[in-house]
Structure formats: structure tokens, C-alpha cells
Amino acid sequence: xxxxxxxxxxxxxxxxxxxxxxxxxxxxxxxxxxxxxxxxxxxxxxxxxxxxxxxxxxxxxxxxxxxxxxxxxxxxxxxxxxxxxxxxxxxxxxxxxxxxxxxxxxxxxxxxxxxxxxx
Amino acid sequence: xxxxxxxxxxxxxxxxxxxxxxxxxxxxxxxxxxxxxxxxxxxxxxxxxxxxxxxxxxxxxxxxxxxxxxxxxxxxxxxxxxxxxxxxxxxxxxxxxxxxxxxxxx
Numbered sequence: 001x002x003x004x005x006x007x008x009x010x011x012x013x014x015x016x017x018x019x020x021x022x023x024x025x026x027x028x029x030x031x032x033x034x035x036x037x038x039x040x041x042x043x044x045x046x047x048x049x050x051x052x053x054x055x056x057x058x059x060x061x062x063x064x065x066x067x068x069x070x071x072x073x074x075x076x077x078x079x080x081x082x083x084x085x086x087x088x089x090x091x092x093x094x095x096x097x098x099x100x101x102x103x104x105x106x107x108x109x110x111x112x113x114x115x116x117x118x119x
Numbered sequence: 120x121x122x123x124x125x126x127x128x129x130x131x132x133x134x135x136x137x138x139x140x141x142x143x144x145x146x147x148x149x150x151x152x153x154x155x156x157x158x159x160x161x162x163x164x165x166x167x168x169x170x171x172x173x174x175x176x177x178x179x180x181x182x183x184x185x186x187x188x189x190x191x192x193x194x195x196x197x198x199x200x201x202x203x204x205x206x207x208x209x210x211x212x213x214x215x216x217x218x219x220x221x222x223x224x225x
């Protein structure tokens with residue numbers, strides 16, 4: 001079965017960096033685009049970034065463009081999110097998510113990892 | 120950029136039918152996610168009407184004009200959750216989510 005397991009969250013001061021990882025299993029990781037989606041406390045879902053199956057194409061929400069970098073290592077079945085210049089408003093549960101067979105839906109989500117930006 | 124409009128809350132008695140709307144969907148395929156408290160989202164309807172394996176037949180979807188609707192028949196206590204609609208922004212190549220609807224089972 002598909003499993004997505006995020007790690008790397010924690011408490012970090014404003015302006016510092018953090019790298020999230022997502023270990024994927026149960027499917028052909030190198031065949032699917034992947035997303036990061038976040039959810040601030042008590043708020044809705046916000047798409048953050050996406051990457052194509054081969055890692056050549058990256059897409060970012062305006063709120064993180066220039067600060068966050070999505071990447072993947074298909075040899076390790078792992079997705080990453082490098083988060084630099086963190087702001088308090090980046091505080092959220094960050095979910096790793098798999099693009100569906102139909103391309104435009106998300107068919108599996110990880111359990112999420114909490115990033116708290118606070119001094 | 121797309122804006123999807125959902126009612127903040129919907130309440131329904133057990134055994135009744137709940138309908139959750141999502142406005143702003145004209146010309147788009149719509150996907151729906153259920154998020155129980157403290158859990159990750161789960162896909163319950165994709166491409167307007169399709170149901171992933173393991174999702175009860177009580178869950179159905181429709182999309183007409185500028186509004187999509189998620190219908191939950193014979194509502195159970197376990198259906199209490201937040202529900203989010205989603206479309207794809209083809210211009211910017213990324214998903215867009217509605218604000219979410221909290222379903223309360225009375």
C-alpha cells in the first residue's frame with residue numbers, strides 16, 4: 001500500500017532554515033509528480049510546491065517562491081522541501097502528497113509534519 | 120487565480136443527507152477530500168463523480184454550471200469532518216483548494 005512518511009519538522013526561529021523529507025513506498029515513486037501542501041493551525045489547505053516525476057520541473061506558490069525549494073531523489077524514493085528565511089506565517093503542518101493517475105487530483109497524503117516558526 | 124467558495128459549516132442529523140457545495144467550478148473537474156480531526160486529508164471523490172476504492176457508496180459528487188456538490192447519504196457520526204473541494208489551475212499548473220466546510224452530525 002502507498003505510504004508517505006514525512007520528517008524534519010520542528011521549532012525554528014524566524015529567518016532560519018529547515019529541510020523536510022518524505023519517504024515514499026508502495027508505488028513507483030519515479031513515475032509520479034509530488035506536492036507539498038500545508039495547513040496552518042485552524043486553517044484550510046494551502047498548496048506550497050510541486051515537482052514533476054523526473055524532477056525537472058518545479059512549481060511554487062507565490063507565498064514561498066524564492067524561499068522554498070522542492071526536490072526529489074528517485075533513487076531513494078524521497079521528496080524534500082528546503083525551507084529558508086522562515087517566517088511566523090509558515091507555521092503549519094506540512095503534508096507530502098502524491099499526484100493521482102488522473103494528473104489533477106491528489107490520491108494519497110502523508111500524516112504531516114509540524115513546522116513551528118517562533119522566537 | 121481561482122477562488123472556490125464553500126459554506127463554512129453544514130449540520131445534519133444522523134441518517135439524513137448532507138450536501139456540501141463548492142462555487143467557482145465552471146469548466147473545471149472537481150475533487151473532494153475528507154479531513155477528520157487530527158488526520159490527513161483523504162480523497163473521497165475525484166473528477167466530479169468518481170469514487171476511490173474503499174470509499175462508501177454513500178458519498179457521491181456532481182458538478183453543474185458553476186457549482187459542484189458533494190452529497191453524503193445516510194450520514195453517520197464518523198462522517199463528521201472538514202471537507203475540501205479542489206480544482207486544477209491550468210494557467211499556473213497547481214491545485215487550488217476551497218476554504219473547507221465543517222460537517223457537524225447532530
